[in-house]
Amino acid sequence: MQDSVTSIIDCKKWQREQSNSQSNVDVTVRELLGRIEQEGDAAVDEMSQQFDGFAPTWIELKSPEDYELEPELLQAIKDAASRIEGFAQFQRDKLIDSTYVDDCGEFGFRYQAIERIGAYIPGGRFPLISTALMTLIPARLAGCQERIACSPSDHPAILAAASLAGATGFLKLGGAQAIGAMAYGYDSMKPVQMVVGPGNQYVNAAKQLLSQTIQIDVAAGPSELLILADETVNQEWVIADMAAQAEHDPQAQSLLVSDSSELLNSVEASLANDSELKQLLDKEQIILLKADNIEHMIAFSNQYAPEHLLLADRRVDQSLLTNFGSLFVGENSAVAYGDYCSGPNHTLPTMGTANRSSGLSVLSFLKVQSVQAVHEVGRKKLSAMGEKIAEAEQLVWHKQSMAVRS
Ligand SMILES: NC(=O)c1ccc[n+]([C@@H]2O[C@H](COP(=O)([O-])OP(=O)(O)OC[C@H]3O[C@@H](n4cnc5c(N)ncnc54)[C@H](O)[C@@H]3O)[C@@H](O)[C@H]2O)c1
Ligand SMILES: [Zn+2]
Numbered sequence: 001m002q003d004s005v006t007s008i009i010d011c012k013k014w015q016r017e018q019s020n021s022q023s024n025v026d027v028t029v030r031e032l033l034g035r036i037e038q039e040g041d042a043a044v045d046e047m048s049q050q051f052d053g054f055a056p057t058w059i060e061l062k063s064p065e066d067y068e069l070e071p072e073l074l075q076a077i078k079d080a081a082s083r084i085e086g087f088a089q090f091q092r093d094k095l096i097d098s099t100y101v102d103d104c105g106e107f108g109f110r111y112q113a114i115e116r117i118g119a120y121i122p123g124g125r126f127p128l129i130s131t132a133l134m135t136l137i138p139a140r141l142a143g144c145q146e147r148i149a150c151s152p153s154d155h156p157a158i159l160a161a162a163s164l165a166g167a168t169g170f171l172k173l174g175g176a177q178a179i180g181a182m183a184y185g186y187d188s189m190k191p192v193q194m195v196v197g198p199g200n201q202y203v204n205a206a207k208q209l210l211s212q213t214i215q216i217d218v219a220a221g222p223s224e225l226l227i228l229a230d231e232t233v234n235q236e237w238v239i240a241d242m243a244a245q246a247e248h249d250p251q252a253q254s255l256l257v258s259d260s261s262e263l264l265n266s267v268e269a270s271l272a273n274d275s276e277l278k279q280l281l282d283k284e285q286i287i288l289l290k291a292d293n294i295e296h297m298i299a300f301s302n303q304y305a306p307e308h309l310l311l312a313d314r315r316v317d318q319s320l321l322t323n324f325g326s327l328f329v330g331e332n333s334a335v336a337y338g339d340y341c342s343g344p345n346h347t348l349p350t351m352g353t354a355n356r357s358s359g360l361s362v363l364s365f366l367k368v369q370s371v372q373a374v375h376e377v378g379r380k381k382l383s384a385m386g387e388k389i390a391e392a393e394q395l396v397w398h399k400q401s402m403a404v405r406s
Contacts (some may be wrong), residue, residue, distance in 0.1 A: 004271075005264040005282050005288045008257070008300050014287065016224065016253065016351045017124070017306060029176045029205040031266065036180035044186055047177040052152050056173040056186070059154055061163040067156040074160065080341035081133050081164050087343030088138040088362045095363065104378030111366040113143035116190065118182035120197035121162070123153025123174060125249070128198075129161045130340045134347050135197045135360065136165035140363035143291045148192060150178040175199075179206035181212045194359055198347050200220075200249070217360045218325075221350040222251035225335055226306035226324075228297050230313040231260035234331055235267055241310060243277060244336050246285040255304070257297050258313075264288045272308040305354040308335045379405045 004104055008014075043198040048056050064074060099108030119135035122128045132149060139147045150165040151158055152174020162170055169189065173181060180198075185191040195207060196365055198220035207216045225245040227238050242254035270343075271277040281287040291297040294313070298320050301309060305323035312331040321327065325348030328335055339346045347360035358364075374382060383406035390399035 004268050004292055005261070007290045014243035014255065023109050023203050023205075026209070027203045029202055030209055032176050033180045033206060033209055034187060036177065036184055038195060040184070041186055044173070044177050044181045047175070048173055050359040051175050051177070054172070056181070057154075058187070059159065059170045059172055061159060061167060061170050064160040064164045067160040069157055069160055073157060074401075076341075077129065077133070077157065077161050077164065080130065081137065081161070083341055083343040084137050084345075085141065087140045087345075091138075091362045092141050095366065100189055104381055105372065105374040107370075107372050109243070109368055109370050112369050113145075114194045114365050114367060115144065116146040116148075116150045116191040116192045117144045117194045117196065118150055118179075119167070120178060120182075120195060120199050120203060121151035121158060122197070122203070123151045123155070123158065124200055127151075127153040127155035127158050129155070129157045130346060132158055132167070133165050133199060134345050136162060136167050138345065138360065138362040139196070139365050142362045144365050146187060146192070148182060150174075150180065150182060152178070154218045172303075176202045176206035177275070179203060179210060181208045194365070196347065196364065198384050201251075204266060214215060217347065217364050218349045218357050219351060219353045220347050222249040222253070222306040224350055225303055225310065226252040226304055226308070227254070227256045227310040228301060228313050228316055229256060229258045229260075229263060229310075229331075231258070231263045233258075233263065233312045235270060236262070237331055237334070238310070238312065239270060239277065240361065241335055242286050243280060244339075245308065246280050250283075250285070253285055253287065255289060255306075257289045257291055257300055259293050259297060261290060264290055302355075305352045306350075307348045307350045307354060308338065310335055325349045325354045325359045 032047060045055055048054060048139060059204045089160045095111050099106050117139050121131045135307035136147055136149060144397045146168050147166060149162045149173060150171045150173055154172045179195055182192045182195050194215035198215040204219060222244045225242060229238060238256060242256060244254050245254045256267060271281045291300060294315050300324050301321055307325040308328065309321060309324035310328045311318060318327065318329060326338055326344055328338060338344060345360045347357060349357045383402040387399050
């Protein structure tokens with residue numbers, strides 16, 4: 001076994017976890033949000049100047065054609081938007097309000113969209129055009145009425161994508177101050193009820209800290225990819241996939257896990273031959289891990305709970321893989337397709353949170369409300385049941401409100 005191929009001995013060593021509330025970023029962001037809550041717009045304006053060197057600006061969106069994008073780019077954005085919309089519509093259609101009738105009355109649930117949402121579109125390092133589509137399209141299909149886009153970038157392709165995706169307002173503003181402005185209100189914008197979208201550690205810390213005030217989607221932080229592969233995998237493809245997710249952020253991480261030493265050693269040799277890729281290996285942004293067998297590979301994957309999971313090993317039964325944000329089955333399924341245009345969302349849980357949370361989808365924007373209508377006969381039956389329990393709890397008026405109906 002060569003130097004950079006490590007045996008999986010301790011999964012914990014590779015596990016990524018969210019920063020604890022004492023981290024420097026959290027302390028800084030807490031202070032920024034406190035000032036926005038106290039001082040309002042003036043604090044947002046000052047922070048935007050300090051961190052980004054511009055004043056927050058409302059940008060009126062024009063039709064996508066008016067941004068003079070290269071025609072092939074505009075067409076690609078439209079085609080991606082239509083696939084993302086197709087997937088979101090497919091999901092929306094599966095969510096059906098339902099009611100059943102029994103001997104006490106009618107009982108059911110219904111889906112109701114959150115009214116005002118804010119979508120953060122990262123723009124610090126790269127203008128993430130696709131995030132405008134991934135956040136705003138499912139919100140529109142869910143039925144959210146106000147859909148504010150917020151980004152530090154006013155790249156024409158982001159504006160065209162936001163317009164195409166149906167943003168009802170666009171505020172050029174970035175970082176934790178953008179999340180604060182959406183949550184507390186800014187200028188003519190009323191506070192939104194939910195903020196979604198990925199971002200760097202400042203953006204994610206702000207979302208976490210404000211999660212008592214607003215609904216948030218997921219801890220969508222620095223990207224991750226885990227590849228489970230056998231020795232037949234196309235090495236050039238998986239090397240490109242690992243480098244792709246690593247290029248998002250210096251904290252992004254890609255892992256290749258296999259029980260084949262031959263594969264891992266060969267991939268290591270290819271990486272070592274290219275100075276850019278070698279650096280990713282040296283900085284542990286690309287990690288090569290040797291497992292003993294496929295059971296070991298599956299156990300590692302479930303423990304790590306990656307944002308993106310690429311299954312390039314026909315021996316592994318996908319139903320045994322329980323923790324991931326999005327699963328890509330077979331080596332044809334490049335994770336980059338999921339980033340841009342295959343349809344399912346790219347806003348996904350990171351840092352191990354995929355063991356308990358889901359990526360963004362049309363469902364994220366919907367409240368599930370229960371509805372009950374008790375009839376004359378049911379009233380008596382339920383009183384008999386409930387009164388007994390209220391009595392045991394010594395909740396006198398609860399008992400009374402049922403007794404008067406019995
Ligand atoms: N998990 C997912 O689904 C997913 C999807 C896409 C992108 N991402 C991640 O989104 C992130 C995008 O990050 P980004 O930085 O390019 O853009 P960003 O828009 O998230 O952050 C840029 C903003 O950060 C603020 N900022 C920068 N340095 C600061 C400092 N020292 N103090 C206070 N505020 C500061 C600035 O206001 C700036 O506008 C990457 O980490 C990428 O991996 C995740
Ligand atoms: Zn990516």
